[in-house]
Amino acid sequence: xxxxxxxxxxxxxxxxxxxxxxxxxxxxxxxxxxxxxxxxxxxxxxxxxxxxxxxxxxxxxxxxxxxxxxxxxxxxxxxxxxxxxxxxxxxxxxxxxxxxxxxxxxxxxxxxxxxxxxxxxxxxxxxxxxxxxxxxxxxxxxxxxxxxxxxxxxxxxxxxxxxxxxxxxxxxxxxxxxxxxxxxxxxxxxxxxxxxxxxxxxxxxxxxxxxxxxxxxxxxxxxxxxxxxxxxxxxxxxxxxxxxxxxxxxxxxxxxxxxxxxxxxxxxxxxxxxxxxxxxxxxxxxxxxxxxxxxxxxxxxxxxxxxxxxxxxxxxxxxxxxxxxxxxxxxxxxxxxxxxxxxxxxxxxxxxxxxxxxxxxxxxxxxxxxxxxxxxxxx
Numbered sequence: 001x002x003x004x005x006x007x008x009x010x011x012x013x014x015x016x017x018x019x020x021x022x023x024x025x026x027x028x029x030x031x032x033x034x035x036x037x038x039x040x041x042x043x044x045x046x047x048x049x050x051x052x053x054x055x056x057x058x059x060x061x062x063x064x065x066x067x068x069x070x071x072x073x074x075x076x077x078x079x080x081x082x083x084x085x086x087x088x089x090x091x092x093x094x095x096x097x098x099x100x101x102x103x104x105x106x107x108x109x110x111x112x113x114x115x116x117x118x119x120x121x122x123x124x125x126x127x128x129x130x131x132x133x134x135x136x137x138x139x140x141x142x143x144x145x146x147x148x149x150x151x152x153x154x155x156x157x158x159x160x161x162x163x164x165x166x167x168x169x170x171x172x173x174x175x176x177x178x179x180x181x182x183x184x185x186x187x188x189x190x191x192x193x194x195x196x197x198x199x200x201x202x203x204x205x206x207x208x209x210x211x212x213x214x215x216x217x218x219x220x221x222x223x224x225x226x227x228x229x230x231x232x233x234x235x236x237x238x239x240x241x242x243x244x245x246x247x248x249x250x251x252x253x254x255x256x257x258x259x260x261x262x263x264x265x266x267x268x269x270x271x272x273x274x275x276x277x278x279x280x281x282x283x284x285x286x287x288x289x290x291x292x293x294x295x296x297x298x299x300x301x302x303x304x305x306x307x308x309x310x311x312x313x314x315x316x317x318x319x320x321x322x323x324x325x326x327x328x329x330x331x332x333x334x335x336x337x338x339x340x341x342x343x344x345x346x347x348x349x350x351x352x353x354x355x356x357x358x359x360x361x362x363x364x365x366x367x368x369x370x371x372x373x374x375x376x377x378x379x
Contacts, residue, residue, distance in 0.1 A: 042136060043106075043107050043109070045106045048107070051106050052106075052108060055100060055102075056111045057099065057101070058098070058100075058111065058118070059096050059097065060097055060115075060118050060119055061094075061096050061122065062095055062122035063095075063122070064095065066122060067092060070097070073121075077121070080134060081099065084113070084114065085101075085104040085105040085106070086099055086101060086102070086105065087100050087101075088114070088118075097121070097122065099111065099114040099117075099118055110134075113134050114134075116133045116139070117130055117133050117134060119140070119142060120189055120191065123142060123187055123189045124182065124189075125180075125182050125189050125191070132180075132191060137193055138191070138193065139191075139193070139197060140197075141189075141190045142187055142188075142190075143187065143188040143190070143200075143201055143204050143205070145159065145188055145208050146187070147186075148205070148208040149208055155208075158207055158208055158210065161207060161213065162183060162188075162203075162207045163183055164213075169217070170183065173203060173213070173220075176199075176217065176221065176224060177192060177195075177197075177199045177200050178196045179193070179197060179200050181200060188200075199216075202216065203217070215244045218242060219241055223237065223241070
């Protein structure tokens with residue numbers, strides 16, 4: 001009885017622990033998900049009535065070709081920044097734009113938004129899109145792609161692959177991430193929510209690493225469909241997402257001459273013999289100087305005689321007659337195939353009667369046989 005009671009107590013405890021774990025997991029999932037329609041309240045002057053203690057400023061340079069556009073839209077830029085109590089200055093001599101806080105500025109993050117605004121304007125983003133960075137839940141990301149690929153031609157091809165034919169790939173990326181993307185020169189400027197900017201950066205960097213953007217776009221489309229399903233929102237999506245493997249079509253080229261590694265030995269290689277050692281081994285060391293010179297001269301004469309004989313053989317090769325090919329025997333035709341002389345004579349006679357360029361002669365009409373002779377009438 002005591003054993004059964006202890007088993008029931010342990011089972012009840014394990015059930016309570018499992019229920020607590022389920023409840024805790026449910027609470028964590030609720031904390032991770034943002035409720036629909038929820039919006040963070042804006043930052044007002046009541047949150048910071050005394051303003052800022054120090055003045056902050058940011059400046060950026062812009063290229064020469066953006067000067068005309070910035071002069072046109074500068075009144076609109078000043079009006080948009082004046083709502084946040086930010087002072088903006090355009091210097092056309094130095095080619096720079098400066099933004100700074102004033103005494104009335106109460107939002108400390110407003111100067112960072114103004115800095116992003118002038119950066120986007122310098123990167124050829126139109127004012128209608130760049131001014132959206134001043135809104136809440138909006139941010140920008142400037143991705144530098146110029147140094148990711150060393151070869152210039154390869155870089156231009158991959159950048160064009162990101163844009164797509166007639167900008168179709170870039171448009172699909174904008175629709176899936178809810179971001180505005182601008183490819184200009186060696187940078188990619190993106191503007192939108194934080195979650196979308198993260199996806200845009202991943203797609204751009206993968207494209208520069210020679211991964212086609214269509215793979216990432218397909219993954220984003222599947223994620224978009226899965227996010228609409230409330231049951232799958234808290235589950236892992238790994239089983240639904242495609243797993244694209246990079247195929248290596250070209251095999252690695254093998255070296256023509258392979259180096260064979262020698263077996264490792266702890267002993268050093270033997271010391272090479274010196275000239276003195278060789279002379280001692282052959283007994284030349286004990287000879288006199290005159291005998292050494294005589295021996296050296298004999299070796300030189302032997303070498304000269306070998307070279308001379310080799311040259312003479314090469315000269316004699318030019319006088320050696322080539323081998324003649326055997327004469328071919330003429331095969332006689334069969335005795336039966338005799339020439340018809342009479343037929344040739346007839347052809348020659350016909351050719352003489354024909355004129356050059358004249359139509360073929362018309363044969364005369366056949367003669368009609370006459371039965372009886374008529375007598376001529378006398379006049």
